[in-house]
Amino acid sequence: MGVAYSVGEVDHLYTFFVQWSPDVYTNSNKKKSKTHFIREKHQNRYLGKNNKMASKNKQLNSHAATNWEIISVKDPKRRLSVCSSDSETEEPEYQGEVGVVLPVLSDYSELLDHRHLLSLASHMPARTQGYPWQLVYSTAVHGSSLKTLYRNMAGLDSPVLLVIKDMQKKVFGAFSSDPFRVSKYCYGTGETFLFSFNPDFQAYKWTGENSYFVSGNFESLQIGGGGGEFGLWIDADLYRGSSFSCPTFHNAPLSTQKDFIIQDLEVWTVQN
Structure with missing residues (x-):
């Protein structure tokens, strides 16, 4: 008369037999080959991701370099006062020469x-x-x-x-x-x-x-x-x-x- 086991029970039995007789129930070459395959697969996946990220960063850096603009300290203030509609951000109009106090x-x-x-x-x-x-x-x-x-x-x-x-x-x-x-x-x-x-x-x-x-x-x-x-x-x-x-x-x-x-x-x- 046969005995039916669930999947979970089969896993527990297999683990027990492996620990009791590792030479019988394991194949070191197969395990090593499988482990090596998994490791190589993971490495390729990580290398692929790194290559893609490096390529993307290179594109971004190249795009940013072509769009950089060197501006003076006064330029951001001038652009802000011209572009902004908020009167509080506008620079006050210059009244007189530098260092001269209006009487x-x-x-x-x-x-x-x-x-x-x-x-x-x-x-x-x-x-x-x-x-x-x-x-x-x-x-x-x-x-x-x-x-x-x-x-x-x-x-x-x-x-x-x-x-x-x-x-x-x-x-x-x-x-x-x-x-x-x-x-x-x-x-x-x-x-x-x-x-x-x-x-x-x-x-x-x-x-x-x-x-x-x-x-x-x-x-x-x-x-x-x-x-x-x-x-x-x-x-x-x-x-x-x-x-x-x-x-x-x-x-x-x-x-x-x-x-x-x-x-x-x-x-x-x-x-x-």
Whole structure:
């Protein structure tokens, strides 16, 4: 009478007989050949995978190398500001030259706006940068009197900025290294210069030919001179003025007319 065994029971019996009589129930050559075949098969499979991966990586590296682009540090920021719609990621617009601080006015100006200040900033001495500018004299506030202008500057020891608008709506003036005062002799240094927005900004620096920077009396105020001509001349009533080319600055006439009528006048000084 036969006995039926399940698959699991057959496996257990076979394991028992192999352990009891290994020489009878095993074939070392067959096992070795099978093991070698399996090992060789596995190695080929791994080698195949490695070759495929190496080939794929080589393709990726080749593709990346052909698409690399060398850009500067500024380029990512510029591209971000151009491509992004988020205003917070945009770079602020550059306002002025590197290292130049835009003058800050502590009072309201009838004549100077942001464009004027931006143009003047790079021509002012470094010692004036970083300080607020205070209104010392204005025809709109103090009337039209050269004596009052001198009186308001008594005791000052800082540079001043003279700004004029004539009846032709032209804006021009002078930067003086010293405050305006009555003096028998010329005063000031080579920091003094004339300027004009007529309509583009022009600055006229010291040429070194003479030292006729500023001179003043109760009848008039003169800036720049030589050869009988003044770069800028203003009368006692701050009403009439004139501007000619002079050796001190080699300037062009600051207004469209050499003789002009003053509409508004302001003088600013540094608060240091």
